[in-house]
Amino acid sequence: KNQVEQSPQSLIILEGKNCTLQCNYTVSPFSNLRWYKQDTGRGPVSLTIMTFSENTKSNGRYTATLDADTKQSSLHITASQLSDSASYICVVSANSGYALNFGKGTSLLVTP
Amino acid sequence: DVKVTQSSRYLVKRTGEKVFLECVQDMDHENMFWYRQDPGLGLRLIYFSYDVKMKEKGDIPEGYSVSREKKERFSLILESASTNQTSMYLCASSLPQFQAFFGQGTRLTVV
Numbered sequence: 001k002n003q004v005e006q007s008p009q010s011l012i013i014l015e016g017k018n019c020t021l022q023c024n025y026t027v028s029p030f031s032n033l034r035w036y037k038q039d040t041g042r043g044p045v046s047l048t049i050m051t052f053s054e055n056t057k058s059n060g061r062y063t064a065t066l067d068a069d070t071k072q073s074s075l076h077i078t079a080s081q082l083s084d085s086a087s088y089i090c091v092v093s094a095n096s097g098y099a100l101n102f103g104k105g106t107s108l109l110v111t112p
Numbered sequence: 113d114v115k116v117t118q119s120s121r122y123l124v125k126r127t128g129e130k131v132f133l134e135c136v137q138d139m140d141h142e143n144m145f146w147y148r149q150d151p152g153l154g155l156r157l158i159y160f161s162y163d164v165k166m167k168e169k170g171d172i173p174e175g176y177s178v179s180r181e182k183k184e185r186f187s188l189i190l191e192s193a194s195t196n197q198t199s200m201y202l203c204a205s206s207l208p209q210f211q212a213f214f215g216q217g218t219r220l221t222v223v
Contacts, residue, residue, distance in 0.1 A: 032211075034211050034212075036214075041200075041217065041219070042216055042217060043116070043202050043204075043214030043215050043216045043217045044155075044202070044214045045214070046211050046212075046213070049210075049211045089154070089155070091212070100145070100157075100204075100212060102147075102154050102155040102156075103154065104152070104153065104154035105154055
């Protein structure tokens with residue numbers, strides 16, 4: 001069964017610090033991996049999308065990495081801001097089928 | 113700008129009521145999805161549709177049905193609402209194998 005595991009489940013960091021969120025998956029055959037940010041009470045918003053051939057992709061202070069061999073991805077947030085407090089969800093698509101495979105998310109709290 | 117619009121942000125319904133959740137997208141996407149999101153469980157797929165009048169069951173279809181009469185609109189129907197269907201419902205749309213765009217969510221409470 002296709003699975004997506006995220007860690008940690010939750011994280012608290014001080015404003016200005018960096019953090020890294022992890023995503024491991026077993027989805028096969030792999031098509032692409034996306035990171036979404038979901039603010040409380042809102043729908044998820046896409047941060048990055050990466051295909052098999054991409055190792056790194058940045059979106060401002062967010063940098064996603066992908067190792068398709070080990071089936072791991074990370075999302076690195078640099079110089080965190082209070083507005084980064086949200087749930088971050090890793091989503092992996094397979095080359096077959098239509099459904100998206102979601103991780104359960106990492107809940108990030110950035111404190112002053 | 114890409115837009116997926118869900119008809120309500122908050123809904124309160126009584127047990128046994130028939131409930132309609134509407135979702136409209138303006139991007140001419142083939143794929144549309146309905147998910148529910150519960151604490152500790154993440155997003156779980158209820159139904160998806162890859163074309164007009166086409167639908168496929170997701171992981172948790174029991175107690176739900178869907179309708180897609182037009183490409184831009186995907187409706188989720190709770191035939192007889194129950195308290196265990198209290199949840200956040202998220203609609204999404206996408207082109208095949210491309211990123212999904214989500215609506216703002218509908219928080220449904222069944223009392």
